[in-house]
Amino acid sequence: MKGRDQKVAEVVDLLKKLAKAGIPTTDSGYYQTKKLMDAWIVGDKDIIDEKIEFMRYGRVGHLSMFQDDKNPIFVLKATDELKEQFDEKIDSPPYK
Numbered sequence: 001m002k003g004r005d006q007k008v009a010e011v012v013d014l015l016k017k018l019a020k021a022g023i024p025t026t027d028s029g030y031y032q033t034k035k036l037m038d039a040w041i042v043g044d045k046d047i048i049d050e051k052i053e054f055m056r057y058g059r060v061g062h063l064s065m066f067q068d069d070k071n072p073i074f075v076l077k078a079t080d081e082l083k084e085q086f087d088e089k090i091d092s093p094p095y096k
């Protein structure tokens with residue numbers, strides 16, 4: 001089992017990579033990711049392929065974090081469907 005310090009280090013590393021990918025800390029997907037990770041740090045259950053939408057960026061994140069010695073997995077995948085939904089919202093009132 002991972003200790004709290006090891007879990008925190010993994011979370012900080014992943015959040016830095018997310019910011020480096022251009023996702024601001026104010027984005028709802030970033031907030032949702034951090035919330036899941038915070039719960040994982042204090043909990044005793046794995047996160048397995050949790051889906052997180054980054055609608056503004058046309059991306060979906062898939063997050064897996066483990067209590068044992070496995071490395072965490074966080075993948076951002078492009079999705080045209082989310083990009084189209086975001087574009088539709090931007091092109092309609094009150095944004096237009």
